[in-house]
Amino acid sequence: WIxxxxxxxxxxxxxxxxxxxxxxxxxxxxxxxxxxxxxxxxVAGGYPYESVILHTTDGxxxxxxxxxxxxxxxxxxYFVNSEVGWAVGYAGTILKTTNGGINWFTQTSxxxxxxxxxxxxxxxVGWAVGNAGTIIKTTNGGNNWITIASGTQVxxxxxxxxxxxxxxxxxxxxxxxxxxxxxxxxxxxxxTNKSLHSINCFDENNVWIVxxxxxxx
Numbered sequence: 475w476i477x478x479x480x481x482x483x484x485x486x487x488x489x490x491x492x493x494x495x496x497x498x499x500x501x502x503x504x505x506x507x508x509x510x511x512x513x514x515x516x517v518a519g520g521y522p523y524e525s526v527i528l529h530t531t532d533g534x535x536x537x538x539x540x541x542x543x544x545x546x547x548x549x550x551x552y553f554v555n556s557e558v559g560w561a562v563g564y565a566g567t568i569l570k571t572t573n574g575g576i577n578w579f580t581q582t583s584x585x586x587x588x589x590x591x592x593x594x595x596x597x598x599v600g601w602a603v604g605n606a607g608t609i610i611k612t613t614n615g616g617n618n619w620i621t622i623a624s625g626t627q628v629x630x631x632x633x634x635x636x637x638x639x640x641x642x643x644x645x646x647x648x649x650x651x652x653x654x655x656x657x658x659x660x661x662x663x664x665x666t667n668k669s670l671h672s673i674n675c676f677d678e679n680n681v682w683i684v685x686x687x688x689x690x691x
Contacts, residue, residue: 475496475507475509475515475517475534476493476507477498477504477505477506477507477517477519478503478504479503479504480501480503481498481499481500481501481502481504482495482498482504483495483496483497483498483504483507483517483534483537484496485533485534496534496535496537497536497537498517498528498537499528499537499539500526500528500539502519502520502521502524502526503519503520503521504517504518504519504526504528505518505519505520505547505548505549505550505563506518506519506548506549506550506551506561507551508551508552508553508559510553510555510556512533513530513531513532513533514530514531514556515529515530515533515534516528516529516530516540516551516553516559516575517529517537517551518548518549518550518551518561518563519547519548520545520546520547520548520563521547522546522547522564523546523547523564524543524546524547525541525542525543525544525545525546525547525548525563526539526541526542526543526548527539527540527541527542527548527551527561527575527578528540529574529575540575540576540578541569541575541578545563545567545569545580546563546564546565546567547563547564548561548562548563548564548567548569549562549563549564549588549589549590549591550562550563550589550590550591550592550602551592552592552593552594552600554594554596554597555597556574557571557572557573557574558570558571558572558597558615559571559574559575560581560592560594560600560602560616561578561592562583562589562590562591562592562602562604563588563589564588564589565586565587565588566583566584566585566586566587566588566589566604567580567583567589568580568581568582568583568589568592568602568616568619569581570615570616581616581617581619582618582619583602583610583619584610584619584620584621585604585608585610585619585621587604587605587606587608588604588605589602589603589604589605589608589610590603590604590605590629590630590631590632591603591604591630591631591632591633592633593633593634593635593640595635595637597615598612598613598614598615599611599612599613599655600612600615600616601622601633601635601640601656602619602633603624603630603631603632603633603642603644604629604630605629605630606627606629607624607625607626607627607628607629607630607644608621608624608630609621609622609623609624609630609633609642609656609659610622611655611656611657622656622657622659623658623659624642624650624659625650625659625661626644626648626650626661628644628645628646628648629644629645629669630642630643630644630645630648630650631643631644631645631669631670631671631672632644632670632671632672632673632683633673634673634674634675634681635655635656635675636675636676636677636678637678638653638654638655639651639652639653639675639678640652640655640656641673641675641681641683642659642673643670643671643672643673643683643685644669644670645669646664646667646668646669647664647665647666647667647668647669647670647685648661648664648670649661649662649664649665649670649683649691650662665691666685666689666691668685668686668687668689669685669686670683670684670685670686670689670691671684671685671686672684672685
């Protein structure tokens with residue numbers, strides 16, 4: 475699945491050779507999509523002072539609103555199973571659900587920065603990143619979030635982990651790596667000056683990053 479502006483949702487069932495539209499039921503900008511299997515997934519998005527979360531249990535044939543307009547723009551959504559998930563966004567917003575998105579409640583991020591990405595490795599341990607080099611971490615499912623020193627003030631757009639090893643990417647080609655569950659971060663050799671917007675790791679060795687100008691690392 476791919477999501478974008480004007481409520482766009484596209485789906486492929488043949489490895490990306492062909493993409494077809496799905497009916498989202500909204501014209502709001504959609505920023506993030508996450509599926510736990512081929513049928514069950516969520517989409518998050520919105521504008522400043524407006525938010526939306528959509529949910530499907532039939533592979534996107536139908537999408538239902540779980541949240542609309544109650545919080546500010548949401549940038550990223552992530553689930554660890556069919557019940558427990560988080561969404562983050564504008565001005566340090568963090569939302570959590572423990573019942574598959576039927577109900578969402580706020581968590582205190584201790585940040586006022588725009589959060590662009592959230593990732594968890596289990597129900598307790600997770601990270602979010604955003605403006606001004608912000609990295610925050612929780613070890614108790616988001617009940618408490620602490621600020622982690624990133625060593626930078628640039629915008630951080632995406633975070634992803636494989637077990638204890640994680641990466642963060644951001645403005646100007648920045649790539650940070652941690653080998654101790656995100657307690658310490660080191661800058662990796664810069665391969666581009668283009669801003670990097672999304673990262674995904676298959677395991678601790680195989681990692682992909684995409685960004686401005688068609689950049690793929």
